[in-house]
Amino acid sequence: MIIELKNAKKEYIDGKNKSITPLNGVNLSVEKGEYVAIIGPSGAGKSTLLNIIGCIDSLTSGEYSLDGKNIEFYTKNQQADIRNQYIGYILQNNGLISYRNVYDNVAIPLMFNKKVKKKEYKEKIEAALLSVGMQDYRNRRVNELSGGEKQRIAIARALVNNPDIILADEPTGALDIKNKVSIVELLFQLKSKGKTLLMVTHDMEIANEFKIRYSFTNEGVLSQVGGTIC
Ligand SMILES: Nc1ncnc2c1ncn2[C@@H]1O[C@H](COP(=O)(O)OP(=O)(O)OP(=O)(O)O)[C@@H](O)[C@H]1O
Ligand SMILES: [Mg+2]
Helix, strand or coil: CCEEEEEEEEEEECCCCCEEEEEEEEEEEECCCCEEEEECCCCCCHHHHHHHHCCCCCCCEEEEEECCEEHHHCCHHHHHHHHHHHEEEECCCCCCCCCCEHHHHHHHHHHCCCCCCHHHHHHHHHHHHHHCCCHHHCCCEHHHCCHHHHHHHHHHHHHCCCCCEEEEECCCCCCCHHHHHHHHHHHHHHHHHCCEEEEECCCHHHHCCCCEEEEEEECCEEEECCCCCC
16 A cells, blocks of 8 residues: 555644534555545645645644655654655645746756756756656746646656655646546556546646546545445
8 A cells, every 4th residue: 555544633723712523534445556535525634634645744633644655754854855756746726936947847846856966957857847748848948838737837847856646736626628528638648657646626638637536525525426436
């Protein structure tokens, strides 16, 4: 099992001292190479779940194991290395630095990767841009790009360290139908490379493309819907 959450709980205390539990006993098992869609209403906890899996945030209680090892076993620095080298995260709002060019944006995860030497950057960035069909855009500023082009750059940045796991938070949310289809196709092409994908989407047409689908059906509870029910 590449990702395993057991009775996972995440509690936030809001500004008025009120408790919010977007994850309240979540169980989730994902095998290496599986493609999983996560659906559910706004505010249900989808981004919270990806942030936990992406080691950006930690659980209040319960267990999160990555490749069979409880994440709590690692120090914060080790978790940062795992996040950087093992997980590619396409953020809900793409998270690109708009005033920098494409090359600099895709370079960011490499700068935090101790295993990659500076002289290797160019080759890796160019390979990542080629894989999303954006090889001619390396010197363009991000704020000059369309929404679909930005999303491709966000995917290139998520892929540049060749991660095993890809987390995509609503990657087609702001796109028209043509761009939506091409981004989904791009992500599905990665399946042949053995990647594992967890994708949050509000779009049922896209969700239905996935054999494995989970939904936040009750408050803080994630259930498998459709597909191969375990
Ligand atoms: N850092 C935080 N502090 C307090 N509450 C938070 C924090 N982050 C998220 N929340 C709350 O947790 C709940 C789940 O948020 P989350 O961002 O996971 O929702 P979501 O399912 O991704 O929604 P959307 O579809 O709108 O992106 C919301 O009620 C949100 O207000
Ligand atoms: Mg969200």
